[in-house]
Amino acid sequence: MSDPRYAIGIDLGTTHSALSYVNLQTSDGEKTQHGVLAIPQLTAPGTIEELPLLPSFLYLPHADELAPGENNLPWQQTAEEQAGVAGEMARSRGATTPIRLVSSAKSWLSHPGVDRRSALLPNDAPEEVARVSPLEASTRYLSHLRKAWEQAHPEAPFGEQAVTVTIPASFDPGARELTADAARAAGYTNLPLLEEPQAALYSWIQGSEGRWRKEVKPGDIILVVDVGGGTSDFSLIAVLERDGVLEPHRIAVGDHILLGGDNMDLALAHLVARKLAANGTQLDAWQMRALTYGCRTAKEKLLADETVATWPIVVPSRGSKLIGGSIRTELTRDEVSTFILDGFFPKVEASARPAVRQRAGLTQLGLPYAQDAGITRHLAAFLARQVGATAELEGYAGKQSADATFLHPTAVLFNGGVFKSDLLAQRIMGTINDWLYMEGAEPARMLGGADLDLAVARGAAYYSYVRRGSGVRIRGGTARSYYVAIESAMPAIPGMEPPIQALCVAPFGMEEGSEIELPNQEFGLVVGEPVQFRFFGSSVRRQDQIGDLLDFWGPDELIEMNEIQATLSPEGRVAGDVVQVRLHAMATESGTLELAAVANDGQRWKVEFDVRNA
């Protein structure tokens, strides 16, 4: 394999994907030559346009819906690929025929309650639509990007370039592995995964062309607030100094919050639709979509310009009578600020926590959307949970007063199109600085100059570049520690589940490429019979070492995840035999975690995170 000519970064987003690249041959140190690939995609039947973003939507057309050749792309497609259209046309067609539209595949990929390899999307499609799995949909977007690259750069085959794909920092090991699987299925080789908030910081570092060293100093704690189209993601990155060189360390990541900019536009559209309904005008699905677009524009205008009091929204008629049939309405500044600022970014106390409501007994199979829309409340909970994140960090001892109730960030980096509205970024800054003021800490500053839409893809390309040896790298390792449940040896008490202990199988901060063995603990596994373990993760227990057995833990400390499963294949053994195995944990180079059961004779079996719900 020849040396790569480009470092490629791919942002596989919930609503949009993008590909950015750095030219390795013309880049040197912190001066990089980079670009964003224009992605050919169908925008209407038979019409191909090159757009900087690929909407992450897949439309599964009816056999009679498109004339032959109308869904051709500039490259050869397999029959399977022909069965679905990805990109802008999928999004616009899907608005009028939602039963054939696959959307938010990425959120489904991280949905622990479903079998993510089974064909379940679109989840409200009628019987005759051939559904696809969240994994397959992600594969489709990734392979579309790969082919777009190969078409534009025949001289630099994709498989030979250094490629990075981004994932939310909050993805659990199962979702990370599924993303890696999707990438492999799309023909990606040797790829590392990168957390999106880290990518945003990389992009900021790259964009500053070296000036970042003046803007951050040792001892800084950077809070990255990434509000994408469909998810919100928080990370904390501490800036250390080692041998005179600044070294950012990612010290904590937040939980997965399904709440993003699209929810805000949709919420506004419903507000306006209710106003219209009160006057006797009902909107259909097509008009709702037009209204949502209108609301997005109105929101951006009203939040950006204080002199504008109202912004008109026109929902065009469905039929050809545009003038008589269009509906005119408007959005006022008051409505937007109450709805968006107070609804999604309320000014709350540092002690505020997101409301958790009991789910109704019977829930439909659907995405587990955040129940509390207040992003600032999620943020308060995150910072409070991570109050001890820097306690054992070199150079951070005593920086924070002992009675602090939350971790004090010193700088904030925003990412995501939502923050094009300065007002929203200012609201978060103001809220955090109020919290800091109440605890007598210095206000945090905002790191400016980020490219809000393409930062993740750009940062990922830059990461592919720095992995090759030039430029600054963010350290961190795994962002959680992991545990399996062990039933404690106790006499059975009627009516009570036996209490469990949690055995640490992978400690916090495992560096890429490291492997450790669980000492003193052997499990007897029956050959040919799958064995399941209850599996837990913790984003706060940094001190636990592998093999530590916990009897007690705080209610928020350990989060139960999907069960994991090991099946000993009967190869060379007799089914039914019991084999003594030890558990090994590996943090792979590609950024995933792997657990393996290893027999005394060295044979190993992979422990699956992604157990099929049979």
Add this chain to the structure above:
Amino acid sequence: MTNSNQPLPSFFSRISIAIGAFFRTLSDAEYAARLSRIDEAPQPVAAPVAPAPAPAPAPAPAPVTLRVATPDAALQLLSLFQREARLIDFTQENLSAYSDADIGAAARVVHEGCAKVLKEHFTIQPIRSEAEGSRIELPEGFDAAAVRLTGNVVGKAPFKGTLSHRGWRSAEVRLPKLAEAHDASILAPAEVEL
């Protein structure tokens, strides 16, 4: 969006044309192909919009050739204007039946959509960067296609006058590519909801 005949470029503008052509040949295979064909026959690029019948400046009495714009690009643009701005719907209606408020509401859709099409598919720049109303001087050999003289047009260059319109130029056209069998005359398909 004029795309008509131009006088021969000056030496300095030829330098920039040569450099531009050099880089574009490297990056744009289609352009390179056109360039390699340039000596064969003067095949003009299809104009993106309505035909601008341009008589070639005839130094010698050569036969006047008029080029015919291909309808596909024009149809494609109409289809974009309809899709994004409902322009055909708008112009097909009889305005006398409606109040100005209704027309105004629809005009917002048309305005916003047309602006989007222009922004996405063309790079439109003013020809003159000076403020309208300011006095400017046109040197000898100015581009008569890009600057139109009006009023008291006498004497010879350099001409001094007031800029009444800045003019517009499309520096770049990015129309979508079409599938081989695509029927561009369908500007907007009929829609049937099942």
